[in-house]
Amino acid sequence: MKEDEMIICRCEEVSYEELETAAAKYKCSARELKLRTRAGMGYCGGRSCRTMVDKIAAASANDQNRTCVSLKYQPPIRPISFENLGRGR
Amino acid sequence: MNNTIIIGSGPAGLTAAVTCAENGVDVVVIDEYMIAGGRLLGQLYEEPNGSWWNGIKESTTLYEKAINLGVKFHFNTAVNNIEQSNGLWVVYTEKDTFYTSNLLLATGAAESPVPVPGWTLPGVMSVGAAQVMTNVQRVKPGERGVIIGVNVLSAVIAMELQLAGVEIACLTLPKRNRITMKAGDPRKVLDSLLHVSHMAPSPFVRYGSKLMKNDFMKKLGVNFYPKKGVKMWDIPIQLRKAVTKIYGEDEVEGVTLATINADGEVVSGSEEHIPVDFVCIAGGLYPLAELAAVAGCPFYLVEELGGYVPLHNERMETPLEGLYVAGNITGIEGAKVAAAQGTTAGLSMAHRSGIKGLDNTINDSIKMTEQTRNSAPIQFHPEIEVGRKKILQQWEAYQSTKRESICY
Ligand SMILES: Cc1cc2nc3c(=O)[nH]c(=O)nc-3n(C[C@H](O)[C@H](O)[C@H](O)COP(=O)(O)OP(=O)(O)OC[C@H]3O[C@@H](n4cnc5c(N)ncnc54)[C@H](O)[C@@H]3O)c2cc1C
């Protein structure tokens, strides 16, 4: 396995190369990188890959926002079974 | 309706719970794990004074104390959302919803990943997972392994694995790329290693820490760093080698190790194969602050504290009324500092609950935290003090802009 092919986002199977290419082309924020590649949008909610997506974006983007978490957290922050989702609401 | 809820039963959460209960405040603790202790459970090492720090024993003592004081615990219960509504905090778990006036987030830290080609093979795990398997579940992660990533945590865990009879072929660096960056730069790694040098029996590292004060000497240090590596507790630490690949058919069979120059670049043709049956990835820790984020708490990025940290003051209050933080969610430090912060948070919540006469105790507890920090045997980040100052400055700045916006 070559470095380019190594998987960064396991849930969405996004490789290092895909992220690198998108970051180099768009010089975008971590959020935009996520939307373009789907890295961080899997069922773990980005728990495994968010710091890596952040770092790739930070290495290409011009500026990093210090006052707000770059990849937004969305509830539920842990998986919930379908049965219990929305129960009692 | 509860008076106080604490999310996380690590050293910070447990100590806060005990402190609240001692002051007559009702407390409920929620944790997604099945027992109390958090990351304290995995810790087992010798302290500089020769005594042993046994995390399981420390956790049990604290937990029993809390139970005797009437603290209620809900284990196997993950909190998936929190929100403020009508002056109360609403805490959502899969089955139940809780309501409380005071809410403490003591959710600790998470491990940063370090991607290496082949790292999705079975047999590759984070160094913290190897620690929990060995010290908590008492299962060997394998017979012989390699640890990728040289830092305080991986050095301590390597020693723990060795104590359990697991062979560690070496601690080494990941190959440099856009994600590993500093962790793949021998000079940066040596820099941080010098701060734990008092733990190393090797004269090279011990004398090195005094000699290599300035950058020039550091560069020399990496250039002359022995090709064989230096040994800490008999485990080779390789700063001039990096893993370029983890290989194996259906599971880990070994790693490819290459020599790197002082800038972290691979010397081609230097690759060798090291047979191992497991690999640990050690990318360091960052504060686990998801719940503070969904609550809308303001954050600030402080590298010295390990990443994005919810704004807080020395009394462990956040800018959100009734929301508190303590432990590694506020920055990466050892268990004793987390516990000291837990005491302060517990006192602050008791104060807000109407318990009188706690002001002096709170100030003493803030001082205790500082003392504990100064006497800590290991520091996860050498500039932790600088980080702590930065977050306090941000707190002040936030408070003054808030005051201004109220005036106009
Ligand atoms: C892998 C690893 C190894 C470490 N090893 C050492 C070491 O050897 N020595 C040392 O001094 N320090 C070590 N540390 C640092 C460690 O974080 C501190 O020592 C200390 O345990 C921090 O205490 P805490 O109370 O802040 O958090 P923790 O001890 O991490 O406890 C947090 C608790 O919160 C719970 N939790 C988190 N999120 C939720 C949620 N959404 N819902 C419900 N429960 C939740 C967790 O299950 C956990 O029990 C290690 C940290 C990690 C991550």
Ligand code: FES
């Ligand atoms: S690993 Fe990327 S979303 Fe789960």
